[in-house]
Amino acid sequence: MRRIAALLIASVVLAGCRPGVTAPSPSPASLGGVLRVAIPGEVTTLDPWNADAAALVATRQV
Secondary structure (H helix, E strand, O other), X not given: OHHHHHHHHHHHHHHHOOXXXXXXXXXXXXXXXXXXXXXXXXXXXXXXXXOOHHHXXXXXXX
């Protein structure tokens, strides 16, 4: 019985140590693009009731 248990444990350990399937290489990153940042006219006026258009865009993005 001990021999069967030892063989079972050894086979589980050896099966777990096999090298896995290699992953495909990642595709190259695309360069360029547009980064859009909203900068309000006045940073302290992020109140939507009395803010300008740029502050409203910044509030929506936040």
